Amino acid sequence: MKYNVRGMKIFVLEDYAQMSMKAARIVAAQVTIKPQSVLGLATGSTPLKMYEDLIHMYQQGIVDFSEIISFNLDEYYPIEKENEQSYAYYMKHHFFSKINITEGNYHIPEGLIVKSSGHDKALEQLCNNYDQAIIDAGGIDLQVLGIGNNGHIGFNEPDIRFESGTHKVLLDEETILANSRFFKSIDEVPKQAISMGVRNIMHSKKVLLLASGLGKSEILKAMIFGDITPQVPASILQLHNDVTLILDKAAATEILPFLTQYEIGLVR
Ligand code: GLP
Numbered sequence: 001m002k003y004n005v006r007g008m009k010i011f012v013l014e015d016y017a018q019m020s021m022k023a024a025r026i027v028a029a030q031v032t033i034k035p036q037s038v039l040g041l042a043t044g045s046t047p048l049k050m051y052e053d054l055i056h057m058y059q060q061g062i063v064d065f066s067e068i069i070s071f072n073l074d075e076y077y078p079i080e081k082e083n084e085q086s087y088a089y090y091m092k093h094h095f096f097s098k099i100n101i102t103e104g105n106y107h108i109p110e111g112l113i114v115k116s117s118g119h120d121k122a123l124e125q126l127c128n129n130y131d132q133a134i135i136d137a138g139g140i141d142l143q144v145l146g147i148g149n150n151g152h153i154g155f156n157e158p159d160i161r162f163e164s165g166t167h168k169v170l171l172d173e174e175t176i177l178a179n180s181r182f183f184k185s186i187d188e189v190p191k192q193a194i195s196m197g198v199r200n201i202m203h204s205k206k207v208l209l210l211a212s213g214l215g216k217s218e219i220l221k222a223m224i225f226g227d228i229t230p231q232v233p234a235s236i237l238q239l240h241n242d243v244t245l246i247l248d249k250a251a252a253t254e255i256l257p258f259l260t261q262y263e264i265g266l267v268r
Contacts, residue, residue, distance in 0.1 A: 003262040005224055008243040010259070012252045016212045019248040020049035023210050026244065027054060028063040030142045035067040040143030042073050043087045046210050047144060051095045058099045065099045069137045072108040073154035074195040077168060079111040085182055086111055107133060109166065109194035127166040127194065134200060143204035147211050150174045151219045151232035155195035160233045164197030198236055206242045209234070217254040220247065224255060
């Protein structure tokens with residue numbers, strides 16, 4: 001089913017597999033109509049199958065990634081690229097090493113910098129460089145997003161300044177707890193991260209947000225139908241003019257009763 005709520009297109013798919021395929025097709029279409037697309041990419045468990053589907057499409061010759069440029073949303077801080085929990089490792093392992101993206105065309109915020117007396121300044125410079133690199137590439141054509149249980153996008157946690165660019169963030173206790181499932185123990189989860197800011201996300205020409213599972217249902221309701229507030233960072237997307245949400249039925253549980261009146265094609 002397809003809905004239009006406050007200008008946001010919402011697709012509700014049967015399950016995670018269908019949700020992932022729908023998202024993969026949208027990304028593939030973007031790359032096909034513009035081979036030099038600039039993609040904003042996300043990590044987390046949600047887009048994993050979308051990446052798998054895109055790899056299959058590449059293997060079947062349906063899509064060619066050789067000219068795309070990509071910018072990932074975020075990275076833990078500090079973390080080594082070789083650490084299996086780093087987003088650099090995730091992207092290499094789950095996507096980049098399996099497609100024909102050109103070396104040097106993908107960007108991930110730097111998770112580790114050499115400690116020096118000018119440490120904070122150097123970090124700020126890296127963040128500014130990341131923002132500038134996105135601008136130099138012509139801006140992001142399509143930004144893929146997941147959503148945290150607390151409404152974060154990238155690692156923009158509640159109370160975020162909407163005007164922020166790439167910056168260092170202190171992770172919420174809730175985020176550390178949610179992401180500890182990927183680490184041996186909660187103590188190993190980095191307490192900080194480098195994340196694109198809300199400003200970067202809002203500047204993307206198109207936004208594609210994926211959500212799966214009952215656990216995301218409450219926050220999606222707040223994001224879509226609630227107030228636009230820094231308490232729910234994803235709520236800012238109500239103001240973006242080209243947002244598509246791809247949800248599976250479980251993620252849509254809380255919003256489904258409210259969606260009927262927004263069905264696209266409904267004759268009133
Ligand atoms: C992580 C990432 C986000 C991601 C979110 C949800 O912390 N920084 O980019 O969207 O949390 O993750 P998941 O898809 O595993 O639920």
